[in-house]
Amino acid sequence: MTTSANLSPAFVQLFDSEVHQAYQGSAMLQNVCRMRTGVVGNTVNFPKIGKGQATLRNPGTDVVPLNTSFTSVNVSMQDFNASEYSDIFLQTKINFDERRELAQVVGSSIGRRQDQIVIDAIDAATAGSTVAKTVVTTGNAAASNLNIGKILAAKKALDAKNVPPSDRHFVIHANNLAGLLSDERAVSGDYQNLRALVAGDINSVLGFTFHTIGDRDEGGLPLSTNDRTCFAFHKSAIGCAVAMAPSTEINYIAEKTSFLVTAKLSMGAVAIDPDGIVDVTCDES
Numbered sequence: 001m002t003t004s005a006n007l008s009p010a011f012v013q014l015f016d017s018e019v020h021q022a023y024q025g026s027a028m029l030q031n032v033c034r035m036r037t038g039v040v041g042n043t044v045n046f047p048k049i050g051k052g053q054a055t056l057r058n059p060g061t062d063v064v065p066l067n068t069s070f071t072s073v074n075v076s077m078q079d080f081n082a083s084e085y086s087d088i089f090l091q092t093k094i095n096f097d098e099r100r101e102l103a104q105v106v107g108s109s110i111g112r113r114q115d116q117i118v119i120d121a122i123d124a125a126t127a128g129s130t131v132a133k134t135v136v137t138t139g140n141a142a143a144s145n146l147n148i149g150k151i152l153a154a155k156k157a158l159d160a161k162n163v164p165p166s167d168r169h170f171v172i173h174a175n176n177l178a179g180l181l182s183d184e185r186a187v188s189g190d191y192q193n194l195r196a197l198v199a200g201d202i203n204s205v206l207g208f209t210f211h212t213i214g215d216r217d218e219g220g221l222p223l224s225t226n227d228r229t230c231f232a233f234h235k236s237a238i239g240c241a242v243a244m245a246p247s248t249e250i251n252y253i254a255e256k257t258s259f260l261v262t263a264k265l266s267m268g269a270v271a272i273d274p275d276g277i278v279d280v281t282c283d284e285s
Contacts, residue, residue: 026107026108026111026112027108027111027112027114027115027246028115028211028212028213029114029115029118029119029171029211030114031235032118032169032171032209032211032233032235032238033118033235033237033238033239033240033269034046034235034236034238034239034240034272035240035241035242036239036240036241036242037241037242037245038242038243039077039241039242039243039266040243041243042076042077042243043074043075043076043077044074044075044077044239044241044268045072045073045074046072046073046074046075046239046241046270046272047070047071047072048070048071048072048073048272048273049068049069049070050068050069050070050071051068052066052067052068053066073239073270073271073272074270075121075239075241075268075269075270076268077241077243077266077267077268078117078266078267078268079244079264079265079266080110080113080264080265080266080267081110081262081263081264081265082105082106082107082109082110082113082262082263082264083106083260083261083262083263084102084105084106084260084261085253085256085258085259085260085261086098086099086102086258086259086260086261087256087257087258088257088258088259089257099250099259099261102261103248103250103261103263106248106261106262106263107246107248107263109263110246110248110263110264110265111246112216112217112218113218113265114246114265114267115213115216115218116216116218116219116220117240117267117268117269118238118240118269119171119219119220119221119231120219120269121238121269121270121271122171122231122233122238122271122277123222123229123231124271125271125274125277126274127231127274127277127278127279128157128161128273128274128275128276128277128278129154129157129158129160129161129275129277129278129279130278130279130280130281131150131153131154131157131232131278131279131280131281132281133227133281133282133283135147135149135150135153136149137149137183137185138185143283143285144179144282144283145175145176145178145179145180145182145282145283145284146172146176146177146179146180146230146280146282147179147180147182147183148180148183148185148194150280150282151170151205151206151208151232152206153280154170154208154232154278154280155168155206155207155208155232157232157278158232158234158276158278161275161276163234163237163275163276164234164236165207166207167234167235167236168207168208168209168232168233168234168235169208169209169210169211169231169232169233169234169235170208170209170210170211170230170231170232170280171210171211171213171221171230171231171232171233172210172211172212172213172221172230172282173212173213173214173220173221173223173228173230173282173284174212174213174214175228175282175284176212176228176230176282176284177197177210177212179282179284180194180197193205193206197210208232223284226283226284226285227281227282227283227284228281228282228283228284229279229280229281229282230279230280230281230282231277231278231279231280232277232278232280233276233277233278234273234276234277236272236273236276237271237272237273237274237275237276237277238269238270238271238272238276238277239269239270239271239272240267240268240269241267241268241269242265242266242267243266243267244264244265244266244267245265246263246264246265247263247264248261248262248263249261249262249264250262
């Protein structure tokens with residue numbers, strides 16, 4: 001909220017009409033999971049069916065059932081809001097639309113929270129596969145940042161578990177994307193797609209759609225000392241349930257002689273199938 005304490009005494013004279021907002025991230029992980037919208041209630045179950053093996057048919061004998069197992073995982077809704085007041089008297093003393101600016105701020109805040117719910121759900125799962133920080137593209141194993149070797153190892157792990165090749169995602173930190181620059185193969189002519197990924201021209205390489213996020217006050221990707229955990233996963237491995245989709249509204253509060261700008265979200269996420277998740281550790285030192 002803009003208050004008289006943080007407004008310059010010169011008011012309008014010192015306010016440019018183009019407002020610079022503090023650098024902040026927004027939602028980056030939309031549509032990366034199995035979605036359930038319009039949830040009524042507090043808990044949602046995501047069913048999971050097992051697999052079986054066909055058997056040789058013997059004429060005159062009974063059919064052998066697969067005895068396929070059915071399980072489910074559940075997730076509870078979490079309610080979030082991001083709000084700020086815009087005083088109507090102070091609005092007359094500045095020459096920019098504070099409510100519009102605040103709507104962007106609270107909306108971005110809810111978007112980042114939406115990302116964090118997904119990240120936390122993936123992090124809480126015991127991944128079906130892991131890629132160690134010592135995996136390199138060529139040469140002897142050594143602690144390293146993101147490289148082609150790690151991306152290929154994640155792909156191999158999902159392939160080995162028969163995870164479908166489409167709808168695969170890779171969430172990394174900006175530091176990890178920068179780490180690719182130190183991999184000679186990533187910037188060579190033989191890997192044009194990776195060069196384009198590093199340049200920001202494309203977001204899909206080796207079957208993965210990449211999502212790059214920076215530091216987040218909400219937590220972001222897990223970091224232990226210099227070890228960053230990135231996640232490669234299939235869309236169907238994560239379940240997201242939404243009772244109240246992200247939205248922003250502005251209401252006048254007479255008692256405050258202010259407008260209340262609010263963004264809200266009610267959502268939960270859970271890992272459905274850990275086999276579709278790969279934890280990739282990158283050394284950012």
